[in-house]
Amino acid sequence: MANLTAFKGKIGYGIRPNLFEVTIPSLPTGIGAFTTPAGDVNGADSEFRFLCRSAGIPASSIGTVEVPFRGRVIKLPGDRTFESWTVTIMGDPNLSIRSYFEKWMDKLNEHTSGAGYTGGASAADFMGTLQVDQLQRGTGAPGGGTPAPHSVLRSYQFLNSFPTNISQIDLSYDNNNSIAEYTVEFQYDYWVVSTAAAGSDSAGNGTI
Numbered sequence: 001m002a003n004l005t006a007f008k009g010k011i012g013y014g015i016r017p018n019l020f021e022v023t024i025p026s027l028p029t030g031i032g033a034f035t036t037p038a039g040d041v042n043g044a045d046s047e048f049r050f051l052c053r054s055a056g057i058p059a060s061s062i063g064t065v066e067v068p069f070r071g072r073v074i075k076l077p078g079d080r081t082f083e084s085w086t087v088t089i090m091g092d093p094n095l096s097i098r099s100y101f102e103k104w105m106d107k108l109n110e111h112t113s114g115a116g117y118t119g120g121a122s123a124a125d126f127m128g129t130l131q132v133d134q135l136q137r138g139t140g141a142p143g144g145g146t147p148a149p150h151s152v153l154r155s156y157q158f159l160n161s162f163p164t165n166i167s168q169i170d171l172s173y174d175n176n177n178s179i180a181e182y183t184v185e186f187q188y189d190y191w192v193v194s195t196a197a198a199g200s201d202s203a204g205n206g207t208i
Helices: 003-009 041-051 096-108
Strands: 020-024 052-054 061-069 072-081 085-090 128-136 151-166 183-188 190-195
Touching: 020 041, 041 052, 041 096, 096 151, 183 190
Parallel strands: none
Antiparallel strands: 020 128, 052 085, 061 072, 085 183, 128 151, 151 183, 151 190
């Protein structure tokens, strides 16, 4: 019989939506690494891990093919679709992260001339890989020692990603006691998932 003790044993600490980390393990080769105005290469990349305030574990969606037959409709599995992925980022002091994404989008379609990627180079020239990790709460060490750090429970990688929208930053004289933030929307070909226990196979296909 289900009871409170049994329920507590099943849910444990639960999965916390605020324990996550977003990274860009593979940046477009045509743009290069994040660079802060001071020239600290990869500095903004490190900041991105902390300043990406919210993201999401992607939805999984397969379409439905409806086939009519003698007054009835049978349903068959259709094609898989991948929705866009959006992250919310807090503005860093130099807006170096936003500047990088603006430069990335300018690579795709230049502001004044409309010139951009034409398909002649490798896709890695303008596409990257995004990753969101769901973290598992660290546990206290026996005897009151140093608690174990948060570990990666599940990782999702978005392959062949590129930004398609950077939202405006709302400015207002009466917007006190807050930090400026904005969203960046990405498109990608597909995502793969791996777990800390299973990992991925040699072909890079995620293990679900």
